[in-house]
Amino acid sequence: MKPASFEYFAPTHMAEALDLLARYGDEAKILAGGQSLMPLMNMRLARPRVIIDINRLSDLAYISPGLNGMFTIGALTRQRAVERASLIRQHYPLLAAAMPFIGHFQIRNRGTMGGSIVHADPAAELPAVCLALDAEFVLQSAAQQRVLPAADFFRTYLTTAIAPTELLTEIRLPPWPPQARWGFQEICRREGDFALVGAAAVVQMDDPGVCQAARLAMFGVGGTPVRLRGAEALISGQLVDERLLKEVAHVVSEELEPDSDIHASAEYRKEVGGVVARRTLAAAFGVAKRNGGAR
Amino acid sequence: MMKRTIRLTVNGRAYERTVEVRLTLADFLRDELDLTGTHLGCEHGICGACTVLLNGEAVRSCLLLAVQADGAHLMTVEGLGQGEGLHPLQRAFHEHHALQCGFCTPGFLMTAYTFLQETPHPTEDQVREAISGNICRCTGYIPIMQAILQASRSMAAESSLPAG
Numbered sequence: 001m002k003p004a005s006f007e008y009f010a011p012t013h014m015a016e017a018l019d020l021l022a023r024y025g026d027e028a029k030i031l032a033g034g035q036s037l038m039p040l041m042n043m044r045l046a047r048p049r050v051i052i053d054i055n056r057l058s059d060l061a062y063i064s065p066g067l068n069g070m071f072t073i074g075a076l077t078r079q080r081a082v083e084r085a086s087l088i089r090q091h092y093p094l095l096a097a098a099m100p101f102i103g104h105f106q107i108r109n110r111g112t113m114g115g116s117i118v119h120a121d122p123a124a125e126l127p128a129v130c131l132a133l134d135a136e137f138v139l140q141s142a143a144q145q146r147v148l149p150a151a152d153f154f155r156t157y158l159t160t161a162i163a164p165t166e167l168l169t170e171i172r173l174p175p176w177p178p179q180a181r182w183g184f185q186e187i188c189r190r191e192g193d194f195a196l197v198g199a200a201a202v203v204q205m206d207d208p209g210v211c212q213a214a215r216l217a218m219f220g221v222g223g224t225p226v227r228l229r230g231a232e233a234l235i236s237g238q239l240v241d242e243r244l245l246k247e248v249a250h251v252v253s254e255e256l257e258p259d260s261d262i263h264a265s266a267e268y269r270k271e272v273g274g275v276v277a278r279r280t281l282a283a284a285f286g287v288a289k290r291n292g293g294a295r
Numbered sequence: 296m297m298k299r300t301i302r303l304t305v306n307g308r309a310y311e312r313t314v315e316v317r318l319t320l321a322d323f324l325r326d327e328l329d330l331t332g333t334h335l336g337c338e339h340g341i342c343g344a345c346t347v348l349l350n351g352e353a354v355r356s357c358l359l360l361a362v363q364a365d366g367a368h369l370m371t372v373e374g375l376g377q378g379e380g381l382h383p384l385q386r387a388f389h390e391h392h393a394l395q396c397g398f399c400t401p402g403f404l405m406t407a408y409t410f411l412q413e414t415p416h417p418t419e420d421q422v423r424e425a426i427s428g429n430i431c432r433c434t435g436y437i438p439i440m441q442a443i444l445q446a447s448r449s450m451a452a453e454s455s456l457p458a459g
Binding site: 001002003004005006007008010031034035038039042043051053055080103104105106107109110190191192 | 343
């Protein structure tokens with residue numbers, strides 16, 4: 001349970017980090033919070049030849065309001081800092097609500113916003129929340145910068161669109177839609193575990209409770225976090241009530257294509273996925289329901 | 296084998312050592328500094344036994360490299376009491392039988408220490424959540440929770456006493 005040998009760099013400037021990435025490419029691993037990479041290295045499931053420790057790039061830790069109501073979060077911002085930020089609670093209540101579900105506070109003290117996104121564990125909260133928020137990711141290499149929407153970023157298990165020479169530097173959050181409401185739910189065996197199934201939703205509704213727009217993202221239900229387009233279409237323009245949400249649960253169960261693993265079977269995930277989607281939307285739309293609620 | 300020289304402070308004492316870059320902080324504390332109060336359980340961030348404070352924040356020392364602590368201020372369970380005197384948390388653990396084999400205790404103490412600094416008057420639910428990242432396999436969590444609540448009360452009482 002000790003890491004294999006590696007070459008270690010701790011750059012203090014971004015340019016230096018990008019040069020190292022350009023030089024070593026896929027032989028190198030970026031070490032950010034280390035809360036996923038270090039367990040893999042301790043168990044020797046990962047044996048990178050080169051570690052590029054970006055923890056000295058303090059310029060990459062920030063939460064700042066940008067133009068036109070958008071926000072940017074530096075990739076090295078600790079999860080605990082996001083959790084504690086009053087700006088986030090105020091402007092992105094969904095993100096604030098999801099943070100305490102990530103591991104435990106000791107993990108969030110080290111774990112970073114960017115690290116969780118690039119690691120892309122399909123059962124992790126942040127990738128799905130980024131999908132629900134329509135976030136964009138800034139990918140920087142020595143040669144160029146590109147910006148990818150979250151929807152194009154996650155490819156399959158632990159695999160993203162990031163190139164071996166690129167560093168995720170920033171998460172861009174579009175403005176929270178006016179009057180938007182949210183829901184977040186996850187099922188796990190113990191507090192702090194990865195979710196067996198979870199969902200995050202951002203919705204807009206008019207006065208009588210008719211859905212004007214909804215984004216529903218789920219995690220723990222396959223190789224990547226997914227948007228539930230079928231369910232979104234079903235409620236769009238409709239009065240969201242208990243009856244409709246029951247139908248949503250059914251549609252989501254049909255729409256999901258989860259895998260079985262040691263934690264839960266595919267059948268379980270389909271069934272519970274529908275329930276979790278229903279509860280998440282019920283909380284978002286304020287539809288009173290047994291077993292509902294905002295948590 | 297790649298080595299680096301690091302300087303850091305542990306429990307107020309300055310150290311300089313040359314270490315292999317792959318050495319974890321937990322192994323560094325135990326094997327290089329002989330501070331064996333920090334225990335290693337799972338070595339992949341699940342059990343919490345190796346929790347120490349890095350610049351005042353609770354972290355898993357098995358998931359950090361020693362070289363990452365270069366320039367940092369650390370606190371381990373050895374820094375909790377003062378000389379022979381027990382910290383109120385340690386006293387409360389003793390009084391409430393909050394440890395049996397004691398393996399997980401250092402991690403619980405360091406977790407509880409930072410938790411009480413941030414939340415000096417916690418509710419039972421807050422304590423339960425705070426210790427949810429630490430695993431105990433023999434004592435049970437109820438006495439640990441009671442000890443932390445007791446410590447919060449005695450620390451509040453002590454800090455309200457007039458100085459002298």
